[in-house]
Amino acid sequence: MQNWNLFVAIFIISSPILFAMIAFPDSIAWSWNEGRGGYFFALVFVVAELIGLKIVISKKRLFSVIPIALLTISYLVSLEYGLREFLIESATYFDVQLIYSWTWMWDFIVMAIFIVVGLTI
Template structure:
């Protein structure tokens, strides 16, 4: 949406109608997933040496949605889709790739991606102790928390720290900026601001998980439910809003230059 706003494109009704069966197939996958397909994927996971089943099943969601979107924009825009709307497919396919890494190489198997995690953990513990939200101790990628509902230890690995969101943001933003007709310095500024913002969102994510333990519950099941959605409900709105802001700023700037 952020990419095609303000772009004058003529798409025939036939092309639009041709995407409906694709949308139907994607929706059918999501329905079938909840009626047996997910259980099948869980069952075959050991055959592929999958270590994290949740990332494995979620990976297929992104693969299917990525394939649907690439097929849809190819029908709507032809080969031009790579210049017109690459951000969505890159986000979905990038997420699928990250989830595959998490499924087959979990926890701290991929050392380089784990490198920044201890620094984020220490920063989070400092914030908790500074605001007296509870007791927090950091040791490498381990957080020892004690709050209103008792103690709990959280071991933070690179996906939970949001390292994957920085990678995905970088891919999406590079595709988005490369096709914008603005100076390289401005592109670099937007890119760096976005990286800093994404790191900030990741810090908020780790902080929110900690606050959940300190103030809401130390029940592992409830924590996993919140942990499973915390990252996406923060990262997706952030990247969408940031892309819209960049688009709005540059659109207004171009109008001023033209006038």
């Protein structure tokens, strides 16, 4: 049963990354520093750590990570419905020169927070 919980945990942790890869394939560049391709590289290391540590994950912890994964996926969806424009407009208030790097930065911040919180729980 512990192995099934581990597989479910890996699926939950990887769900926002897999969603980004499936829903926005044009944003995936298979490079560590371009687009959302870096998510996949990070996912490989997270999965290797989870399998290597052989930790016991309770169902309570699994169920507590699901809403956080859904929030992260909703962030990715909301980018297409106006959030990206809001981020671009906010870049001018902070005198940002590289506006598209600004939007990618927020993607990586949200995904990093999700991974850290998901692995901490």
